[in-house]
Amino acid sequence: MQNKNRNQQGYKIKKRSLTTWLSIGFLSLQCGQLYASDNLPDLGSPDLVEYDLQTEQSLGRAFTQALHTQFDLVQDPEILNYIRQLSYHIASNSGNKRDFSFYVINNDSINAFAGPNGVIGIHTGLIAKVDKADELASVIAHEIAHVTQQHLSRTYEYNSTQGSLNSFATLIAAILVGMVDPNAGMATLMGGMGMNMQDQLKNSREHEKEADNVGIQIMYEAGYDPHAMGAFFGKLAKESQFNALQVPEILRTHPVTLSRLTAAENRAQVMPPLKIRKQPNDLTLIKLRVAALDKKLDQVDQRQLTSDERCYLDNLNQLTAKLSQNKFKKSADKLQCLQQAAQKDLLQPLYSTLLIERLQQFADRHYQPALDKYLAKARNLIEYQQDIWPTNLAVRVRHAELLEMQNESEKAQLRLQDGLQQEHNHYQINNYLAQFARRHHQEATANYYQAQAQVAIGNYARAKHFIEQAEILNKQNQEGISQKINYFKAKHEDKLRKPSKPD
Ligand SMILES: [Zn+2]
Missing domain, CATH: 1.25.40 (Serine Threonine Protein Phosphatase 5, Tetratricopeptide repeat)
Known part of the structure; x- marks a missing residue:
């Protein structure tokens, strides 16, 4: 987060308003309600995306400020150090030279999210739930993949071609309300934008699939067991089967289907055994x-x-x-x-x-x-x-x-x-x-x-x-x-x- 001036490849400069960007950052947090549809749109490859690096950084700053003012961020140096060293190690294996910042949110729901400009949040509930560092690595690699595949900007591109624009004030309100109560925030946002819900659904689902695929590759490169991704989500799904009222937040944003688990496991199967096995003991x-x-x-x-x-x-x-x-x-x-x-x-x-x-x-x-x-x-x-x-x-x-x-x-x-x-x-x-x-x-x-x-x-x-x-x-x-x-x-x-x- 201190090194914002690095050159990044694949950006074409084109002015966008902060307003639209805020809506994307917001959606990234609240994408929980946006799933279950077919007919996926063609989103194009990441390098075709046009957006303004400066604007993304502005949005990243706004998002980071919101995190620091509206969220209970963990400052414990031991926990922060553990999560950041693990996460930066994984990010360094993503083949992507962009900036990342990692935060730990004191929240006992099992969740993680990717915001604008490489800002990634990990809930303490997720740390408490994993049994192995590989499981934690699988979720973090998935979020890193959302960033490297530029899913926020692609969502933006999609929205802008659909003409769903909205007022600055509505979006700020949605963000602030949403930090406290995600559902209220979503209602404010939808009311203000008149956004087509179905379009959002299609978009997000395709992105999740891609984040799984790319994430598995990244965690493997970083030396973590690629089987852990399917295994962890499978474990969560199995547990929540018996307690419908307590479905972990991460399953709302990442619904586990048999095909998703099979796809993750199939991918892991074809990877050669890990050469360097990372064994963090802490x-x-x-x-x-x-x-x-x-x-x-x-x-x-x-x-x-x-x-x-x-x-x-x-x-x-x-x-x-x-x-x-x-x-x-x-x-x-x-x-x-x-x-x-x-x-x-x-x-x-x-x-x-x-x-x-x-x-x-x-x-x-x-x-x-x-x-x-x-x-x-x-x-x-x-x-x-x-x-x-x-x-x-x-x-x-x-x-x-x-x-x-x-x-x-x-x-x-x-x-x-x-x-x-x-x-x-x-x-x-x-x-x-x-x-x-x-x-x-x-x-x-x-x-x-x-x-x-x-x-x-x-x-x-x-x-x-x-x-x-x-x-x-x-x-x-x-x-x-x-x-x-x-x-x-x-x-x-x-x-x-x-x-x-x-x-
Ligand atoms: Zn995801």
């Missing part, structure tokens, strides 16, 4: 974090867990539990197994990042014995892992937390700032830097980083607000960042002048 721990987020740790079946994983769950429980001082002291005993698990598998950083989270808890309550016993050990572990996993967001953030606990604030700040050299997670890292500045009573600096965070998600209206605040506070408090502020203003001059409106 899905179980990530699922525990998702359960903690949903306050469902007590529902986890512990019989399925190894003793290290049970230790992880135990310590996650302690993080959220309200403990009396006495129990709190006792809970320090649970750090032992966490430290041992971290030591056992040095390539698995999730144990040491949780150890640091726990130590933060003891630092907050000024319980020194736990810190004396484990801080130095945790530091050894995390420094080692920072070297091995320089792009891991969780390792970076927890490392900085640990440095701050040891009163090495300057180093902590540098750790975070180094993260800005990488392409992803700018929004999160700038927010951490803002929080850091606030803890050290540097209000101007905090506002400056908040402005940077807003730029990272394309919200220039808010960026403008924060940089103006930073300027005022910097004059009052003498934080010495006027050069930084001026550079920021010069760099984003155009966009700050006319925030979030396309030309």
